[in-house]
Amino acid sequence: MSHARKDYPDFKALAPDIYERVLALSQLSGKAGLDKDLMELVKIRASQINGCAFCVQFHILEAERIGVSADKLNLVVVWREAPLFSARERAALAWTEALTLVSAGVSDEVYAQASAEFSEKELVYLCSAIAVINVWNRFGVAYAWTPPARIARS
Numbered sequence: 001m002s003h004a005r006k007d008y009p010d011f012k013a014l015a016p017d018i019y020e021r022v023l024a025l026s027q028l029s030g031k032a033g034l035d036k037d038l039m040e041l042v043k044i045r046a047s048q049i050n051g052c053a054f055c056v057q058f059h060i061l062e063a064e065r066i067g068v069s070a071d072k073l074n075l076v077v078v079w080r081e082a083p084l085f086s087a088r089e090r091a092a093l094a095w096t097e098a099l100t101l102v103s104a105g106v107s108d109e110v111y112a113q114a115s116a117e118f119s120e121k122e123l124v125y126l127c128s129a130i131a132v133i134n135v136w137n138r139f140g141v142a143y144a145w146t147p148p149a150r151i152a153r154s
Contacts, residue, residue: 006143008054022135029129034122037068038092042126043133044076045093046100050137057147091117092126099130 012019029039040063047055060073075082079093095114098106114123139145 004144004146006145008140008145011139011143011145022132025128025132026136029125032121032125034125034129036066037063038089039129040066040068041072041076041089042092042096042129044073045079045096046130046133047137047140048077049097049100050134050141052137052140052145053147054140054145055133055137061148061150088117095123095126096130099127100134 006014030036040059043059044056044063047059063073064070069084071082071084075084076093079085079090085093091113094110095106098104098110114126118126
């Protein structure tokens with residue numbers, strides 16, 4: 001798609017109540033103490049799977065802003081083959097893929113891996129973060145939101 005059907009600012013103006021509620025849900029994982037770097041990797045991976053160009057770019061830019069390494073950003077799409085991801089990151093990325101591709105189910109192995117790295121409370125908030133990025137992805141893909149431009153830094 002070469003043009004947006006309705007861009008992100010238009011969506012915010014058209015449905016501010018939906019925007020505010022989804023945004024509020026988006027912020028809960030950070031308030032629960034989940035690592036910001038990890039959350040950006042999760043959001044990027046789900047957005048890659050869902051083909052949401054806006055969200056991939058948005059979260060890459062956010063990850064760069066908070067200092068996530070370029071290597072991780074470049075390799076998150078092939079995280080299984082890249083040794084630089086920690087066990088916790090691997091568990092979160094596997095959990096992200098399972099919940100994003102939920103029709104395939106969540107294996108006991110993926111659940112055990114996630115449960116080994118995250119407390120029960122953290123895992124609930126991680127589920128919430130994955131669910132909400134999937135919500136954003138649905139809007140971004142449905143309306144073909146234009147990816148945000150990289151802002152030149154001087």
